[in-house]
Amino acid sequence: MKSMNVKFSINAKSYEMDVDVRKSLMDVLRELGYTSVKQGCGVGECGACTVLVNGTPLDSCLYLAVWAANKEIRTVEGECKDGKLTAVQDAYVEEGAVQCGFCTPGLIMSSTAFLEKNTVEDLSSEEIRKAHAGNLCRCTGYQTIVNAVKTAAKK
Ligand code: FES
Ligand code: FES
Structure with missing residues (x-):
């Protein structure tokens, strides 16, 4: 087994x-x-x-840990501050975009990255769907997720 010494940050x-x-x-x-x-x-x-690596959402199952050397990783554990949900998390709850919840951490990270890179008012449903195309959800039918992203954008 070959190993490598790496440094990275996870949720700061x-x-x-x-x-x-x-x-x-x-x-x-x-x-x-x-x-x-x-x-x-x-x-x-x-x-x-x-997860987000330097702000970009990616599938961490396909990403070698050593590639994350010297990078900033974010997971949903680090999003909520002092017990307060982020606008995205709040909006998911408000819009009923969480059902079984298995997909939710990944979706929240995709929504977060999307809203950090886009200005809000004029987001189309199509753009939102494209930004979440890599996240499968078997429960919600996706419309509530689109609604949640729009609601978060207004917050
Ligand atoms: S577990 Fe990584 S994309 Fe499904
Ligand atoms: S809420 Fe169940 S898979 Fe998305």
């Missing part, structure tokens, strides 16, 4: 560790206790494992 907390070069970022995050990062398909289809 610094880590330095030896990582098996074959290990996915998803596995490393889950082993460190960031279990919001879900393993769904494990092959880049479902988006349940979505």
Whole structure:
């Protein structure tokens, strides 16, 4: 087993560790206790494992942990501050966009990245759907998610 010493930050907390070069970022995050990062398909289809790396959403099951060296990783655990939900999280609750919840951490990260990069008022449903195309949800039918992103954008 070959390992490499890497440094990265997760939700603004610094880590330095030896990582098996074959290990996915998803596995490393889950082993460190960031279990919001879900393993769904494990092959880049479902988006349940979505995290932000330097602000970009990606499937952490397909991303080697060593590629995250010197980068900033964000998971949903780090979004809520002092027990207060973010505007995106609030809007998901308000719009009923959370049902079983398995897809929700990944979706929240995709919505968060999308709203950090776009100005709000004129977001079309089509753009919102495109930005979340990598996140599968088996429960909501997606309309409530689109509604939640629009509501969050106004907050
Ligand atoms: S578990 Fe990563 S995309 Fe499905
Ligand atoms: S809320 Fe159940 S999979 Fe999305």
